[in-house]
Amino acid sequence: MDLTLKIWRQASATAKGKFVNYKVQDISAEASFLEMLDLLNESLVQKGEEPVAFDHDCREGICGACSLYINGRPHGPDRGITTCQMHMRNFKHGETIVIEPWRAKPFPVIKDLMVDRSAFDEIMQAGGYVSVRTGGVPDANAIPISKRNADLAMDAAACIGCGACVAACKNASAMLFVSAKVSQFALLPQGKLEANERVRKMVARMDELGFGNCTNTYACEAECPKEISAANIARMNREFLVAKITAPKE
Amino acid sequence: MVKLDAKIPHGPIAEKWTNYKAHQNLVNPANKRKLDIIVVGTGLAGASAAASLGELGFNVKVFCIQDSPRRAHSIAAQGGINAAKNYPNDGDSIYRLFYDTVKGGDYRAREANVYRLAEVSNSIIDQCVAQGVPFAREYGGLLDNRSFGGAQVSRTFYARGQTGQQLLLGAYSALSKEVANGSVKLYTRSEMMDLVIIDGRARGVIMRDVISGKIERHAAHAVVLATGGYGNVFFLSTNAMASNGSAIWKAFRKGAFFGNPCFTQIHPTCIPVHGDYQSKLTLMSESLRNDGRIWVPKSPEDAEKIRKGQMKPTQLPEQARDYYLERRYPAFGNLVPRDVASRAAKERCDAGFGVGKTGLAVYLDFADAIKRLGKHVIEARYGNLFQMYEKINDENPYETPMMIYPAVHYTMGGIWVDYELQTTIPGLFAAGEANFSDHGANRLGASALMQGLSDGYFVLPYTMQNYLADQIGVARFKTEAPEFEQAEKETRDRIQKLLSVNGNHTVDSYHRKLGLIMWDNVGMGRNKAGLEKAIALIQELRADFWKNVKVTGTNDQVNPELEKALRVADFLELGELMARDALVREESCGGHFREEHQTPDGEALRNDKDFNFVSAWEYTGADKEPVLHKEPLVFEYIEVKQRNYK
Ligand SMILES: Cc1cc2nc3c(=O)[nH]c(=O)nc-3n(C[C@H](O)[C@H](O)[C@H](O)COP(=O)(O)OP(=O)(O)OC[C@H]3O[C@@H](n4cnc5c(N)ncnc54)[C@H](O)[C@@H]3O)c2cc1C
Ligand code: FES
Numbered sequence: 001m002d003l004t005l006k007i008w009r010q011a012s013a014t015a016k017g018k019f020v021n022y023k024v025q026d027i028s029a030e031a032s033f034l035e036m037l038d039l040l041n042e043s044l045v046q047k048g049e050e051p052v053a054f055d056h057d058c059r060e061g062i063c064g065a066c067s068l069y070i071n072g073r074p075h076g077p078d079r080g081i082t083t084c085q086m087h088m089r090n091f092k093h094g095e096t097i098v099i100e101p102w103r104a105k106p107f108p109v110i111k112d113l114m115v116d117r118s119a120f121d122e123i124m125q126a127g128g129y130v131s132v133r134t135g136g137v138p139d140a141n142a143i144p145i146s147k148r149n150a151d152l153a154m155d156a157a158a159c160i161g162c163g164a165c166v167a168a169c170k171n172a173s174a175m176l177f178v179s180a181k182v183s184q185f186a187l188l189p190q191g192k193l194e195a196n197e198r199v200r201k202m203v204a205r206m207d208e209l210g211f212g213n214c215t216n217t218y219a220c221e222a223e224c225p226k227e228i229s230a231a232n233i234a235r236m237n238r239e240f241l242v243a244k245i246t247a248p249k250e
Numbered sequence: 251m252v253k254l255d256a257k258i259p260h261g262p263i264a265e266k267w268t269n270y271k272a273h274q275n276l277v278n279p280a281n282k283r284k285l286d287i288i289v290v291g292t293g294l295a296g297a298s299a300a301a302s303l304g305e306l307g308f309n310v311k312v313f314c315i316q317d318s319p320r321r322a323h324s325i326a327a328q329g330g331i332n333a334a335k336n337y338p339n340d341g342d343s344i345y346r347l348f349y350d351t352v353k354g355g356d357y358r359a360r361e362a363n364v365y366r367l368a369e370v371s372n373s374i375i376d377q378c379v380a381q382g383v384p385f386a387r388e389y390g391g392l393l394d395n396r397s398f399g400g401a402q403v404s405r406t407f408y409a410r411g412q413t414g415q416q417l418l419l420g421a422y423s424a425l426s427k428e429v430a431n432g433s434v435k436l437y438t439r440s441e442m443m444d445l446v447i448i449d450g451r452a453r454g455v456i457m458r459d460v461i462s463g464k465i466e467r468h469a470a471h472a473v474v475l476a477t478g479g480y481g482n483v484f485f486l487s488t489n490a491m492a493s494n495g496s497a498i499w500k501a502f503r504k505g506a507f508f509g510n511p512c513f514t515q516i517h518p519t520c521i522p523v524h525g526d527y528q529s530k531l532t533l534m535s536e537s538l539r540n541d542g543r544i545w546v547p548k549s550p551e552d553a554e555k556i557r558k559g560q561m562k563p564t565q566l567p568e569q570a571r572d573y574y575l576e577r578r579y580p581a582f583g584n585l586v587p588r589d590v591a592s593r594a595a596k597e598r599c600d601a602g603f604g605v606g607k608t609g610l611a612v613y614l615d616f617a618d619a620i621k622r623l624g625k626h627v628i629e630a631r632y633g634n635l636f637q638m639y640e641k642i643n644d645e646n647p648y649e650t651p652m653m654i655y656p657a658v659h660y661t662m663g664g665i666w667v668d669y670e671l672q673t674t675i676p677g678l679f680a681a682g683e684a685n686f687s688d689h690g691a692n693r694l695g696a697s698a699l700m701q702g703l704s705d706g707y708f709v710l711p712y713t714m715q716n717y718l719a720d721q722i723g724v725a726r727f728k729t730e731a732p733e734f735e736q737a738e739k740e741t742r743d744r745i746q747k748l749l750s751v752n753g754n755h756t757v758d759s760y761h762r763k764l765g766l767i768m769w770d771n772v773g774m775g776r777n778k779a780g781l782e783k784a785i786a787l788i789q790e791l792r793a794d795f796w797k798n799v800k801v802t803g804t805n806d807q808v809n810p811e812l813e814k815a816l817r818v819a820d821f822l823e824l825g826e827l828m829a830r831d832a833l834v835r836e837e838s839c840g841g842h843f844r845e846e847h848q849t850p851d852g853e854a855l856r857n858d859k860d861f862n863f864v865s866a867w868e869y870t871g872a873d874k875e876p877v878l879h880k881e882p883l884v885f886e887y888i889e890v891k892q893r894n895y896k
Contacts, residue, residue: 012807024882028525032642035529038758045756045802053808059530060638062415063321078641106776110461111808118438121318123711125430129423130382133375134707136301137380143339144391154384154409157416161320177320193818 001027005040007052008100013116013222017109019098021078029089033065033076034059036088061085061225064160067167068113068156069100074164074223082162082225102163104172106210117163119209120177126205127198128181130190149187156183156224165220165228171212176220178202179236180228186239196243203240254507254866254881258362263887264344267366270328270669271712273717282307285718286470286726288455288499290442294699295682296476297421298706304428306711308718311468313423313437313457315492321421323478323490324702327414328535328635330396330406331699333371338395342403344368349888351697354400354587355662355690356856357838357890358510358864360883362669367688370708371700375407377707382421385409397540398695400587400895406696411535411634417699421706423876440466441813442497443741444472445504445678448733452678456737458745460813465741469727472677472714475501476706479661479683481514483821483828484773485765487658488520488533490711494817495824498665498684502827506673507866507879509666509686511824512832515693515841516774517659518591521642522611531657532642533613535635536695539584541619542626542652544591546603546612548572553603563605563613563651574598582895587691589841589854590895592656596774599655599850606653614655615651658773662689662696662841663828666866666881670713671705674866676866677721679714682707686864691840745805748815753798757814760795764788764818766768777845781833781844785826792822827867827876834878837861858890 002025010017024040031039034056043053057065061082068083070076075083078090091097099113107115157180165176182199185191191198214233221230259266277285285308289300292314296557300312336342347368352359375393379385385407386394395404409416428434439460446469450648454469476857480495481487502508519534547553548570555561574594576583586594595612600606605611620628623647636647643653665673665680667687672679682702689697771784803809811813838847838854839861847855863880870877 028527030524032529035527038529039527041531042756042758045800048800048802050803051811053810057316057321057492058323058326059491060326060532062412063316063323063325063490064318065316065321080637082639085638087641087644089644090516114808116315120319121426121436121438124423124426129427130380131427132377132380132424132484133305134298134377134424137376140335140375140379140385141392143379145387146391147387147389150384150387150391153382154386154416156417157409158412159413161318184384185382188382188384190380 001029001088001091003027003091003094004096006096006098007113009052009112011111013108013110027088029087031088032059032084033070033086033088034084052113052172053111056084059084062160064162067102069102069167071098074102074167075225080225080227082160084150102167104166106174107163107166108173119211120161120163122209123174123178123202123205124181127201130185131194143189143217145188153184153187156180156187156228156232159228160226162225164223164225166211168219168223169212170217170219171215173214173220174206174211175214175233175236176224176228178206178214179232182236182239183232186235195239196246199236199239200243200247254879256360256881258360259669261290263361263365266362274712274716277718277722278714279307281722283309285309285721286311287472287474287714288295288468288470289313289474289476290455291322291476291478291682291684292422292425293322293324293476293478293682294418294702295684295706296423296474297322297418297425298703299474299476299681299710300434301421301424301428302711303709303714304431304433309384309435310428311437311470312434313440313442315439315441315460315663317438319425319436319438320419322418323493324418324699325415326490327699328411328533329398329414330408330538330696331374331417332398332405332694332696333375333407333700334368334405335372335375335416337393338404340403342405345404347371347405350401351688351694352690352773352888353893354694355692356854356893357690357885358839358883359688359690360864361885361887363687364667366709367704367768370704370866373708374700374703374883378417381424383409383420384414396537397585399536399539399585399591400694408537411537411632414699418704421703433681442477443502444500444737446733446737447675448727451676452725454734456741458741461808463809465738467729467738469729471718471721471724472679474679474681474710475665475684476681477684477844479664480824481658481661483656483764483825484768485761486523486528486531488517488531491530494820496817496820498680499824501665501673501675501678503869504675505869506675506678507666507868508663510663510831510865511828511867512772512835512842513662513840514658514692514828515588515660515662516592516656518595518656518661519614519654520657521639522606522608522653522655532638533641533657533659534652534654538614538632538635541631542584542614542616543573543618544575544584544612544614545571545573546598546605549838550602553605556605557607557609564671572603579895586895587692587694591772593843595656611653611655613651614654616647617651620648660693662686662691662693666864671709671715672717673711678719679710681710691842745812745816748799748801748812748819749805751796751799751801754801755798756800757811758816760791760799761814761818761821763791764822767791768825768828772832774823775845776832776841778833781829784829785833788822788826788829795819795822830870830876831865831867834865835861856892
C-alpha cells in the first residue's frame with residue numbers, strides 16, 4: 001500500500017517543531033508500524049536527509065520504549081497493544097497517517113518523536129520498592145499469598161511504563177502509572193509495612209514533577225496498551241486516604 | 251604468555267563456594283565508601299549488581315543505553331526462571347539442577363561455576379519474592395512451577411508470560427531504592443565507547459551521551475560489564491534492537507579474552523521470517539512446549555498442498571502428521587533441549603516437509619491440550635503469547651496451529667571470566683549474558699535469568715570485595731590521566747571517521763548483509779568450507795563498510811544512525827571471530843553443529859579427546875590473527891556421556 005505520513009519534526013528540545021509530509025510506497029500489510037518507519041528512514045538516509053528519531057527497543061510490546069500518537073491516539077487505533085505491535089494491515093492504501101510525539105508537559109520532546117520520560121524513574125525512586133536488601137530474606141514459600149491477590153498484583157505490575165496514560169489524559173495525570181505500582185505492593189504482604197509512606201511519597205513526587213490531577217475521565221485506562229485497570233486508581237485513593245489519616249504530625 | 255587461571259576453589263564441589271566465602275578478603279564499611287565501581291548495563295545482571303553493591307556501601311555509577319533502566323533487554327524474557335527448590339516434590343535438588351545444566355550445555359561448562367549457580371538459585375527466588383515480584387501461585391497460596399526443555403522436573407518459576415519483566419522490575423526497584431539513597435548514580439541514554447586501562451587494571455570507561463553526543467570520562471576502582479549478548483550480529487534475532495556486542499568487544503580489544511565466541515543459541519520456537527523489511531524476530535516462549543505438540547505433514551505432497559494454501563493444517567488427519575520430536579526422542583518428546591529441537595526443525599524443512607509460504611516453518615499445535623484442559627486453562631497459561639502471535643500473524647492459534655521456526659536467541663559465548671567473574675584484565679568483571687560462564691555449548695530454558703541474577707545479587711558482591719580489598723589505599727582516579735585522554739581521542743577519531751565516509755550504503759544494509767553471511771555459514775549447521783568463506787566475506791564486507799557507508803547527521807545531537815554504525819562496525823569484527831572459533835572447533839556440541847561431525851542418525855558428535863576445553867581468544871592487533879588459548883575442562887562430579895534425550 002502507498003501512504004502519506006504527516007510527521008512531527010523537531011530538531012531538539014528547544015527548537016520549534018512542525019509537521020512534514022512524506023510519501024511511502026509499496027508497504028506490506030504484514031510489516032509492523034515501526035518497520036514502515038524504518039523503510040521511510042532508510043529512504044531518507046539514502047537521500048542524505050535526516051531520519052526521523054523515535055524511541056523503540058524490544059519491538060514486542062514489553063519494554064515500553066515506543067510511544068507515538070497515531071492519528072491522535074496513543075499507540076494507534078488498535079486496543080491493548082503498543083505501537084511496535086501494530087501491523088500495517090490496520091491501515092488502508094492511500095491513507096494519510098498523522099504521527100506525533102507524546103504531548104504532555106512532564107514529558108518534554110527531545111527530538112522529533114522522542115520524549116523525556118525520566119519523571120517516571122523519579123517517581124519510582126520516591127518509593128516504588130520494598131525496602132529489602134539482598135540476602136537475609138525468608139523462604140519464598142514462608143508467606144502464602146492468595147492466588148486472587150497474586151493475580152491482581154500481577155495485573156497491576158504488568159504496566160510497561162510507556163507513558164500512554166499521561167499522554168491520553170487531558171490533565172497529563174500520571175495516576176494510572178503510580179496507582180499500578182502502589183496497588184501491586186498494597187496487594188502483597190511484602191509491601192504492606194511501608195504502604196502508607198510509599199503512597200504519600202510517590203504521590204508527592206508526582207505532583208512536584210508537574211503531572212496533573214485525575215478528574216475521572218479514564219482516557220488512561222482506555223488507551224493503556226496493557227489494559228491496566230482504573231480500579232487501581234480507586235485503590236490508590238483509598239490507600240492515600242488511610243495514609244493521610246495516619247500520617248505523623250509534622 | 252598469559253596463563254589462564256580459572257581460580258576454582260579447592261575442596262568438594264558442594265563446599266567450594268562456602269569455602270571461598272569463608273576465606274575471601276572483605277572490605278570494611280568505612281573503606282567501602284572510598285571505593286568506586288562502574289557498572290555498565292541495567293539488565294538483570296547489571297541492575298542486581300549495582301543495587302547490591304550500593305547496599306553494601308560502595309559508590310556505584312550505573313549506565314544504560316535506554317531512557318530507563320527498566321527497559322533493558324531482560325524485560326522481554328517470557329517463560330521463567332529455574333531454581334532447585336523442589337517445591338513440587340518431584341525429585342529436584344541442587345545436584346540435579348547442576349547436572350541438567352552441565353549436560354544441557356553438552357559438557358562444555360565449568361563444573362564449579364555451574365554448581366554455584368544451582369546452589370544460589372534458591373536464594374534468588376526468596377529475594378525476588380521479598381521484593382514483591384508477583385510470581386504465579388497455586389490456589390493454596392504457594393508458588394507454582396512449570397517445566398522447561400532439558401529437565402524432567404518442574405523447577406521453573408514464572409510470572410505469566412512476563413517473567414523477565416517482573417524480575418527486572420524487581421531489580422529496578424532495588425536499584426531505584428539505592429539511587430534514592432545516594433549510593434548509586436544513574437546515567438541513562440549513555441553508551442559505552444571504550445574501556446580505560448591504567449597500569450594493567452580496568453580503571454574507567456568512556457561514554458557517549460546519546461542525547462547531546464557529549465563524550466564523557468568516568469573513573470573507578472573496578473568496572474563491571476553487564477551489557478548482554480551479541481545475538482544481533484545475525485541482524486535478525488529475538489534480541490532487542492539496541493542489544494549489541496560493542497562493550498565486550500572494546501574490552502576484548504583492550505586485552506580481555508573472549509570465551510567460546512561461536513556458541514550461539516538458535517531458539518526453536520520463534521515466529522518465522524515473513525519479509526525482507528523485517529527488523530527483528532519474535533520469540534514464542536519455550537513454555538509453550540509444555541502443552542503444544544510439534545509436527546509437520548508426513549508426506550511431502552501434503553506439505554506442498556499446505557504451502558500452496560490448498561489445504562489447511564486442521565484438515566490433515568492425525569495419521570498423516572509426523573510428530574517428529576515425539577518420534578525421535580520418546581523420553582523427552584517436545585521438551586528436548588533447544589539445540590536439538592532447532593536442528594530437528596531445520597532437518598524436516600530442508601527435507602521438504604516444511605509449511606508456511608516459505609516452507610521454513612513447522613506447526614506447534616494446541617488442539618490436544620485445549621481438548622484435554624479446556625480453552626480457559628490454555629488462555630490462563632499463555633494468553634498474552636497467543637495474543638502476540640495473533641497480532642503478528644493475523645491467525646488465531648486457539649483454532650489453527652501456530653507456525654514456528656528457529657531463530658537466533660542467545661549467545662553462550664562472551665567475555666572469558668574466572669570463578670570470581672573477573673576477566674583477564676584485573677579489575678574488569680563481566681556478568682550475565684555478557685560473560686561466557688555457565689551454559690557451555692547450549693543454555694537450558696529459564697537459566698539465563700537465573701544466571702544474571704546469581705551473578706548480580708549473590709556472586710559479584712562477594713568476589714569483587716576480594717579484588718577491592720587491596721585497593722583501599724588507591725586514591726580516586728583523575729580523569730585527566732593520559733590513558734583517559736588517549737581513549738577519548740580514539741573514540742572521537744572513530745566517530746569522525748564514520749561520519750566522514752559519506753558513501754552510498756546505509757548502515758542497516760551492511761548489518762543485513764552481515765546477518766545473512768552469519769546465518770548461512772555460522773548458523774545452525776556449520777562446515778569448514780562455509781566458515782572459511784564466511785571469514786573472507788566478512789573481511790570484504792568490513793573493508794567495504796569503511797569505504798562506502800553513509801552515516802547522516804553529526805555527533806553533537808541525537809543520531810540513531812551513528813549509534814547503529816558504531817555497533818555494526820564492531821559486529822563486523824566480532825562476526826569474524828565467531829567464524830574462526832567455529833572453524834577451529836572440529837566437533838559438534840550443543841548449539842555448535844559441525845556437519846562433518848555427526849552420528850549416523852544426525853545427532854551432534856562431540857570429540858572429548860581433543861576439544862574438552864573452553865576457547866579463550868586473545869586480541870593481538872587490528873588485522874592480525876587472534877591467538878587461541880585453551881582452558882581445559884575437568885569433570886570430577888559428572889560422568890561425561892553422549893547426550894541422550896531418547
Ligand atoms: C525474547 C527473549 C525471551 C527470553 N526468555 C527467557 C526466559 O524465559 N528465561 C531465561 O532464563 N532467559 C530468557 N531469555 C534470555 C535472557 O532474557 C537474557 O539472557 C538476559 O535477560 C540477559 O540479561 P543481562 O542482564 O545479561 O543483559 P540485558 O538485559 O541484555 O541488559 C544489557 C544492559 O546493558 C546495557 N548496554 C548494552 N551495551 C551497552 C553499551 N555499549 N553501553 C552502555 N550500556 C550498554 C543495556 O542498555 C542494558 O541495560 C530470553 C531472551 C529473549 C531475547
Ligand atoms: S518497542 Fe518495546 S514496547 Fe514497543
